[in-house]
Structures are given as structure tokens and as C-alpha cells.
Amino acid sequence: MINKQVRLAARPDGLPKDSDWEFTETPVPEPGEDEVLVKITHVSLDPAMRGWMNPGMTYIEGVELGDVMRAGTVGIVEKSNSPALSVGDAVTGVQGAQQYAVAKPRELQKVDPSLAPLERYLGILGMPGMTAYFGLLHIGRPEPGQTVVVSGAAGAVGSAVGQMAKAKGCRAVGIAGGPEKCAYVVDALGFDACIDYKNENVRAGLKAHCPDRVDIYFDNVGGEILDAVLARLAMHARVVISGAISQYNKSKFSGPNNYIALLSARARMEGFVVFDYAKQYGAAAVEIVKWMNEGKLKTEEHVIEGIENFPSAMLRLFSGDKRGKLVLAVAEG
Amino acid sequence: MINKQVRLAARPDGLPKDSDWEFTETPVPEPGEDEVLVKITHVSLDPAMRGWMNPGMTYIEGVELGDVMRAGTVGIVEKSNSPALSVGDAVTGVQGAQQYAVAKPRELQKVDPSLAPLERYLGILGMPGMTAYFGLLHIGRPEPGQTVVVSGAAGAVGSAVGQMAKAKGCRAVGIAGGPEKCAYVVDALGFDACIDYKNENVRAGLKAHCPDRVDIYFDNVGGEILDAVLARLAMHARVVISGAISQYNKSKFSGPNNYIALLSARARMEGFVVFDYAKQYGAAAVEIVKWMNEGKLKTEEHVIEGIENFPSAMLRLFSGDKRGKLVLAVAEG
Numbered sequence: 001m002i003n004k005q006v007r008l009a010a011r012p013d014g015l016p017k018d019s020d021w022e023f024t025e026t027p028v029p030e031p032g033e034d035e036v037l038v039k040i041t042h043v044s045l046d047p048a049m050r051g052w053m054n055p056g057m058t059y060i061e062g063v064e065l066g067d068v069m070r071a072g073t074v075g076i077v078e079k080s081n082s083p084a085l086s087v088g089d090a091v092t093g094v095q096g097a098q099q100y101a102v103a104k105p106r107e108l109q110k111v112d113p114s115l116a117p118l119e120r121y122l123g124i125l126g127m128p129g130m131t132a133y134f135g136l137l138h139i140g141r142p143e144p145g146q147t148v149v150v151s152g153a154a155g156a157v158g159s160a161v162g163q164m165a166k167a168k169g170c171r172a173v174g175i176a177g178g179p180e181k182c183a184y185v186v187d188a189l190g191f192d193a194c195i196d197y198k199n200e201n202v203r204a205g206l207k208a209h210c211p212d213r214v215d216i217y218f219d220n221v222g223g224e225i226l227d228a229v230l231a232r233l234a235m236h237a238r239v240v241i242s243g244a245i246s247q248y249n250k251s252k253f254s255g256p257n258n259y260i261a262l263l264s265a266r267a268r269m270e271g272f273v274v275f276d277y278a279k280q281y282g283a284a285a286v287e288i289v290k291w292m293n294e295g296k297l298k299t300e301e302h303v304i305e306g307i308e309n310f311p312s313a314m315l316r317l318f319s320g321d322k323r324g325k326l327v328l329a330v331a332e333g
Numbered sequence: 334m335i336n337k338q339v340r341l342a343a344r345p346d347g348l349p350k351d352s353d354w355e356f357t358e359t360p361v362p363e364p365g366e367d368e369v370l371v372k373i374t375h376v377s378l379d380p381a382m383r384g385w386m387n388p389g390m391t392y393i394e395g396v397e398l399g400d401v402m403r404a405g406t407v408g409i410v411e412k413s414n415s416p417a418l419s420v421g422d423a424v425t426g427v428q429g430a431q432q433y434a435v436a437k438p439r440e441l442q443k444v445d446p447s448l449a450p451l452e453r454y455l456g457i458l459g460m461p462g463m464t465a466y467f468g469l470l471h472i473g474r475p476e477p478g479q480t481v482v483v484s485g486a487a488g489a490v491g492s493a494v495g496q497m498a499k500a501k502g503c504r505a506v507g508i509a510g511g512p513e514k515c516a517y518v519v520d521a522l523g524f525d526a527c528i529d530y531k532n533e534n535v536r537a538g539l540k541a542h543c544p545d546r547v548d549i550y551f552d553n554v555g556g557e558i559l560d561a562v563l564a565r566l567a568m569h570a571r572v573v574i575s576g577a578i579s580q581y582n583k584s585k586f587s588g589p590n591n592y593i594a595l596l597s598a599r600a601r602m603e604g605f606v607v608f609d610y611a612k613q614y615g616a617a618a619v620e621i622v623k624w625m626n627e628g629k630l631k632t633e634e635h636v637i638e639g640i641e642n643f644p645s646a647m648l649r650l651f652s653g654d655k656r657g658k659l660v661l662a663v664a665e666g
Contacts, residue, residue, distance in 0.1 A: 268601055270600070271601075
């Protein structure tokens, strides 16, 4: 049996190119003592992966050249040498862009495939959902009646943030690229408004849709959109720094020139890392499933087939050509 | 009797020029019912004044062209039509760059000239001291053993921040311009170290003097120094945005390109406005005077004589050619 893999061949300058990747085929590994073999069904595609392609960043270990690209995964246990997991169990982990991987049970979390399709455990029931939940609730601290703005509103994290804000009694305003995404955000997801940054003036849109200014801004993109929202903060606003997808392919980040608005607005800009909340994931999942059952939280996965499409699929993260959580289905046979 | 005044004649582009100011002489006004006449002894020179020279900023009302320049003041009541204040009382207020002004008692705070020289009520016992106190303690929230870095360390606010940090059991590292200021900050004020940004690499200095990284950064300057400190934040660090003197004379602010370090460090960047704490000034002054009596808090005023020197004195705020709190002695006769 063959294990197809995607390896990091070169460190990209800007957007990753095809030549930054190498495809390899190796024998499927055998699990050792207290290990299991997982047949990976889906590989997650996340903006953070672009950072992992860089050499030493200060806060995340980069992927070594020649190594299998780091990625979140979901799959099925195919062989088990551990009493902790049985053949047929569904598990998530960070097993990389490949079709098979060996792991220790403690590196995996068992999930229930009867509750949701497997790929959803890479989305709302995985890292993007937890990022939305803890960033909004623990850093943003929404109160009923407040205005929450989120960028990347049609994406895996942003779509969840706005719906969670609505569930908490807030006004939700999204920012997304293109009329189709904006229509989806408002009509399907129930946001109060969505600003199309590709075709509208974001500052004018914020003025129109946030008459009481912005109490919480959940930022997934950075750049000019962050600056525009900073200019519209309400007193004691919270800016949740979750990501900066507009900057990930630049050799040098651009900071928010309007940061001094934090002073006048007595506002707080705060970063967080979702893994810090790992012990609370279970409780969060309970509330998320409750919202889903009540129809308050809709999710969508954008599934692309075939491990050979990994390079082009990843580019969709940055071109915006996707909706909801982007995943790659990699299992064959 | 003549009242000499400094008025805003033009809106500066960059550093204020002599031609941006107009000197006028008007008769000393008579206080009306329930008003007092104050003979101003000292006018405060503060970086925030540069912002007041601009047209409508979002968060502070600009000074109108032709008006007396807004400025903090201290002086002596010379005539009183109010039972609330007597002739001879010392008072602070925001009475502008002039020698005399009429005011209502509620616009003034009575101060005790036997406790400290009058100009000190524009410094450690006035806005700069309160800015240091509330910014450090309420926004920064220092804990014993933590590392506090402050820019503008030889200035009115910065010198107080570092000494207050020491009083709270923290390690204090200053950033200032030139070897003389740095020697003053360490030798006279008792900071643990001071980085000379004009002659040293700030990042290297932070690495050398903050081995456990930076828990609190009190930022008075913005610009490249802010970026350098962001790259050295400790986990859960707090960045207190107090000012951005490096940016005040630019037509467009430059934001911190390293703001994304907030994410990895799970850090918070927060602005504040000292006037929000007005009701707590009294309690703060008690603690400040206690520190001064214990020798833990030294202050210095840099007094320039003569209202005609207002334009050149103000430029010293930005050239750095001053130490401690800069004030202008304006009384004559």
C-alpha cells in the first residue's frame, strides 16, 4: 500500500508556488507498540499553514524543508496496537498532508461520525469553530445589543463568529469579498449586514451599518480593513486579533496605521491562540451543537477532492475562492 | 494691565513654525459674577498640544484658528467674585498660553503651594503624573518581578512610569535619546537600565536588558520603537498606548508592523485617556506624595522663562532637548 504525501520543497516568497511542494509516495507505515495507523480522509486547509512554511517565526515552529506539510486531519483508525483506540474509530489530529499516518493515541481525539460528517470536525467542531468561540466570547466578551464586526465573514471562522454573536444577542456585520459571499452571509447565515470590500468602500459601509460604532471587531485579515474598522470603534471597544490573512504572503507585515484610535476609544486590541483553551473545547462543543440543533448556527464545508490538488486548493485560501471551511478529501480506494 | 497671549495663526504641516503662532496683547479681563481672575505663573508644554493644532481630529477638539492656544496652566487668583476661591489661592486649570485668564471656580482646582513648587502641579502632581499612574497601574497592572519598559524615559510621563514600576517591585528599563538622558534615567531615577535609541540598536538593547522579555510596555512614542518592543513581548504582555510623539508631526501615522506579535504573545494593547480617572486623582496624589517622601519618586521640571519663548520651547518636546516636565514661566512684574 502506498502513502501519497505533500512535502515542503522550498520556502515561498509570497504566494506558494507549485515548485514549493514535492509529492512523494512511500509505503504505508506500520504502527509500533501503543500506536495506531490512521487512514486520513480529510486534510484541513487553514491560513495559519502559510506561516508554518516560513523559517523560524517567533511563535510557531516552521515546517522543515523536506518534511510532510503540517496540517490538521481527520480519519479512521485502520490498525491499532493500543487499547485506547479500536479499528474503525474516527479521530482528528495534526497528521499532515498525506493519506496515512502513525500516531500515539494521545496525539488524537476520538470523534463521533454519527453526529456530523467527518470533515465538519475540521470546521465548526474543530479549530476554526473553537477559534471563533473563544476569540469572540473570551477575548471579545460580547454583551447583548452590541455591534460585532467580523472580516472573512464567509470563511470558516468568520461565519461562525457572526452567528455566535447573533446567538448572544448582538448585531452582526460581516466583511467579505464579492456580492455572492455577502448575500450568503446575510441570507443564509443571518448576519444583519455584510460589506463587500471588493466593491464597496469599507469605511462608508461601516458608517452605514454600524450607526452605534463597533464594540467588537474580530479580525481575520489585517491590512486596510483593520485600519478602516479602527477608525469606527466605539468607546471601550475590543479588537480580537485572530489572524491577518491579507499579510501572510508579504515579506513584511503592515501594521494598522490607525492603532492610535485605541487611545481615543479607550479600546483594547488583544491576540489569542486557540490551543490555550484546549481543556475547554468539550464544553464549547456542547454549546456549539446546541446552537446548531436550534438552527442558530449553520456551517458549510468546501470539499476539494484529491491530494494532488493540495497546492491549488491552498491558494484558494488567499484568493478568497471558497466558502466556509476548506478541506481536501485525500482517501483513495 | 496687559495680557500677553499666544494664538494659533495657522495649522502646521509637520513641526510648528514661528509663523503658525501670533502674539497678541489685550487688556487683562475683568471677572464677572461668580468668576475669578487668575494670574498665570506657568504654562504647561505637552506633546498632546500638537494634536490640538490640527483641525477636527476624531477624539480631541482642535483649537480654532485665532484662538489662544490651549494649554494647562497654574497660577494665583488675583481677583475673586466667588466665595469658592480667595485672592492668593493657587489654582491649576486649562487656561491657555497667556498671562491672565478669567474662569469659573469649577474650571479650576485649588493646589497647595506649601507642598510643592507651583510648576510641579503641571508635572508629577498634574496630568503627566496622573497619566503615568493610571496608565501603569490600571491598564498595565504590574506585578512584582515583572519587567516594565517605557519610552520617553527621561520625560515627564516616562520618568514617573519607571519609578512607579520600581516602587511596585518591578524591573524598569527605559528608552531615551542620548547618553546624558540615559545616565540620568539610571543614575538619578534608579531605573535598572536605559537604552539610548539614538546610539544603540533598540532590539539588541531589549534583548540584553530584558532577559525575561517585556511584561508591560508603556508607549509614549510609537513608530519603530513600538515595533521593536512588540518583537520582545512576554506571554500575556500589556502594551499601554499613552502617546505617539514620533508620529504627531507626520501627516499620516505609521502603525506598528509587528502588531501580529500580540497574537503569539496572547498580549493586549490598550489605550486610555487620563481624564477618565479624574475622580481618582486625589487618591493617586496621596500615593505619589508618599513615594516622593520616601525618596522613591524624583521629579524634575525644566522651566523656560518668558511667554515669547513659547514657540521654541514647544519644539523642544519633539527635538528631545529637555529633561523632565517642560514648563514655561509666563508671569511678569
